[in-house]
Amino acid sequence: MSCMDPIGLKYCGGCNPHIDRSGLVREIENRLPYGCTLATDQPSGPWKIAILVCGCPKACADRPAVKSMARCWIHVGGATVEWEPVSKERMAEAIVRKIQEIKLEKGAFL
């Protein structure tokens, strides 16, 4: 997996998280290949891929204004990745795998 552009990162507000959002992001960063980075500062245009890290299943940050910030999102809502329950220990792995799948599937179209 090569990473020319940073992967976007958008957190919910974190009022009552069911997961350790910061810990999860640290683990994702550790698992990403060399050169791949996460960025919270939005570039001039939308990110190609971004991770929406919401602390609970309500996922209140999942709203149109936020979704327009990236072309492709990986949705995390509490202990779920793309609405599928995942144990907290396996979440980072599942998210990185999802990033790889999107890059393989959409590649140049992103």
Add this chain to the structure above:
Amino acid sequence: MPLKTPEQYEESLRKMNFKVYLMGERVENPVDHPIIRPSMNSVKMTYTLAQDPRHEDLMTAKSHLTGRKINRFCHIHQNTDDLVRKVKMQRLMGQKTGACFQRCVGMDAINAVDSVAFEMDKKLGTQYYERFIKFLRMMQQEDLTVDGAMTDPKGDRSLSPSQQTDPDLYTRVVEKRKDGIVVRGAKAHQTGAINSHWILVMPTMTMTKEDGDYAVSFVAPADAEGIFYIYGRQSCDTRKLEGGNIDVGNKEFGGHEALMVFDNLFVPWENVFMCGEYEYSGALVERFAGYHRQSYGGCKVGVGDVLIGAAALAADYNGAAKASHIKDKLIEMVHLNETLYACGIACSAEGCKTESGNYLIDLLLANVCKQNVTRLPYEIARLAEDIAGGLMVTMASEQDLRNPEIGKVVEKYFKGIASIPTEYRCRVLRLIENITLGTAAVGYRTESMHGAGSPQAQRIMISRQGNLEYKKKLAKEIAGIKE
């Protein structure tokens, strides 16, 4: 026919062949039986209001399967707005009937089965979701009332289903055939069963491998061969046989529960949504209970609105409306009732999407909602009795009021303020009696306690969902504890 008229609903019930026993006798015509009829009227109101332009915005929804307008009771929630509208609809229904209108239980069952069947198929490669959607299409197309059946009789609570002396005390599969399954057992407290077209059966609790035969979910026509019902008694139910319209408190509407017995019921495979997948039984129970605990933040509030109104009227008729303590008690009743509503709305607004696409309430808040429902209606009822005065339980009968000889005496001595006829005062006191002690108290009081799970069931869920470790972490940070 995505929306049945109320008349078509009643007619559809008449065509069914229910096997119902009430007070030791087989009931040939449940629709017109004076004890059952008011409960049918309550369900019928769900059809009436769906046709009413003043209420259709809450009572109907757009089917995600067909795009057609359907009754909201047949709808799979597609967003948090649907969840909020569900609670508002239930409040409205409680206000219009002053009783349990019974149809929520099927709506909560289809929403629970929708997401669990989808997840089962995805993980196990079963075909339950496709079967369920086929049933749902029919339910929406024919605007059916479905009874969601969960609670088993349970026998000895210290023993698991398979350890019971009598294995039928939990509903189970006794035979698997090429064309379907045979089911034995029973479901207790079945709200609205005899006013329903179909039943949707779910396991009563989380099952283990040893209890795999008890992890069963299916649909069947409510009048299928192999199902019969024993109608539940309600306090003051035989007043409905007296022919009057004051002493019953609520002449038009009511609710009902019955014991539903499966006497070797055959269910074809196409109607089976779970058969032995015990590891999904917990999710199904948890989600159904969650939806139903949300429901109580709507329906009980609507009945509460009627009770508060009745108490305020009683105060008016007693000439006590201006007393400061009466005003304060009415304020307290409103405060308590709106607290329940706030919980119902909150768990809906905080709902989330499931893998199947339907929306689930916030389970913690739904359990908090129901835990409050196990308490606050009792306080509202206590305040209503306080305001009403002792006459609500010592008043003479309607026959006495109508009696040519003593009627005038009843008129004279049971009168409140001069401008209000004694009969009005009698009527409102009987309504309070009905909701707090009579037939409707089944729904407003004991069902508030035990319906959708007894208080301890919510406390277990609150304990699981309470995120206590996170709260400890917050406290450590504030207190400067560095480990």
